[in-house]
Amino acid sequence: MSPYQLFNVRISSWSFSTKSGIFLIRDAVMMELEICVDSVESAVAAEIGGAQRVELCSALSEGGLTPSMGLIRAVRAQINIGIYAMIRPRGGDFYYSGEEFSIMRDDIVYAAAAGVDGIVLGLTTPDGDIDVDRTRSLIEQARSVNRSIEVTFHRAIDMTRDLDKSLEDVIRTGAHRILTSGGAPSALAGSERTAALVHAAGNRIRIMVCGRVRAANIKQIAQTSGAKEFHASLRKAVPSPVTYRNPTLHMGDAGSDEYTRHAVHTEDVRHLRQALDSIASGHKRSVQVTGLNASQGS
Numbered sequence: 001m002s003p004y005q006l007f008n009v010r011i012s013s014w015s016f017s018t019k020s021g022i023f024l025i026r027d028a029v030m031m032e033l034e035i036c037v038d039s040v041e042s043a044v045a046a047e048i049g050g051a052q053r054v055e056l057c058s059a060l061s062e063g064g065l066t067p068s069m070g071l072i073r074a075v076r077a078q079i080n081i082g083i084y085a086m087i088r089p090r091g092g093d094f095y096y097s098g099e100e101f102s103i104m105r106d107d108i109v110y111a112a113a114a115g116v117d118g119i120v121l122g123l124t125t126p127d128g129d130i131d132v133d134r135t136r137s138l139i140e141q142a143r144s145v146n147r148s149i150e151v152t153f154h155r156a157i158d159m160t161r162d163l164d165k166s167l168e169d170v171i172r173t174g175a176h177r178i179l180t181s182g183g184a185p186s187a188l189a190g191s192e193r194t195a196a197l198v199h200a201a202g203n204r205i206r207i208m209v210c211g212r213v214r215a216a217n218i219k220q221i222a223q224t225s226g227a228k229e230f231h232a233s234l235r236k237a238v239p240s241p242v243t244y245r246n247p248t249l250h251m252g253d254a255g256s257d258e259y260t261r262h263a264v265h266t267e268d269v270r271h272l273r274q275a276l277d278s279i280a281s282g283h284k285r286s287v288q289v290t291g292l293n294a295s296q297g298s
Contacts, residue, residue: 030228031222031228031229031276031277031279031280032052032053032208032229033050033051033229033269033273033276034052034084034232035053035231035232035264036054036057036060036064037055037056037057037075038056038058038060038064039263040071040074040078041264042235042264043056043079044078045263045264045265045266045269046079046081046264046269047080048269049264049266049268049269050270050273050274051081052082053082053083053118054081054082055152056116058071058086060233060235060262062090064088065086065088065089065090066085066087066089066104066111067085067086069111069114072085072115073115076115082117082118083116083117084117084119084120084150085111085114085116085118085120086120087107087108087111087119087138088104088121089103089107093159095123095124095126095131096123096134101134104138105137105141108138108142108145109141112146112149113145117149117150118150118151118152119142119151119152120151120152120153120179121135121154122135122154122155123138124156124160127161128159128160128162129160129162129165129166129169130153130156130160130170130173135173135175136172136173136174139151139173150176151175151176152176152177152178152179152208153173153175153177153178153179154179155179155180157170157178158180158183163180163183163193164196164197164200171205175205177205177206177208177229178201180194180208181210181211182197182225185211186211187209187211187212187213187217187221187225187230188212188217188221189211190211191209191221192224194207194224194225195224195226198225199226206228207229208227208231209227210232213232214234215271215272215274215275218275218276218279222276222279223279230276232272234264234265235263236268237260237261237262238261238262245259
């Protein structure tokens, strides 16, 4: 067996001492990066830049809604990294009517059939708690279509009244991951609160940090929170090529700009990935190993 097969981790460099019997692993901890996207263009940029997966949405101006099946299929055809589809029928709060809940159930089936690796959702009660029963029902719906599909409970948790209780409630639903800023406007501001969630979660559920995560602040966020997964929306404005513009009409709310769209750029993802890798490369741990010889070093 190769020494690399002894550990279920990414290893970029290692050394072995025959005298001490210690196997030193560098960069043993993989920092995962998820990028929020709403187009094929942005999804491709995320993959080239080094993200492990994308959260695919529509209407990011609303905080992200369910993407169309056409968009899911188009993105799936273009990238090989993970695709997690947002399941959210409208903007606003996270307390959904019976009709909206039915829509979410159907959208989960369609998204799973279109080839997503995971779904992203969040439901709360009017009193500000996690809606455990209906969330569990949606997760069971997803697994009935694809047993291996993963579920992220999104920032709806940050809108609840008690993060500690909500953590335990989300764990009860069977979700795999929680997306959170620690209940704060940004990941940096909430990093100490997130650290408490990471500690309380242990190995029961993964905690992914979000909220204005950038290359310039991710080291501080990672060190304070102790998180190993990070979510970022790195979109930048892209001017429209349309030259004729009707100045008297807005298709959206007054003041909206129909001639500007937003997209993720490869270099921004790459800079964030490099910042994460520089954090991971500083991690070292020693493991007692038997049955290896000095010639197995590299």
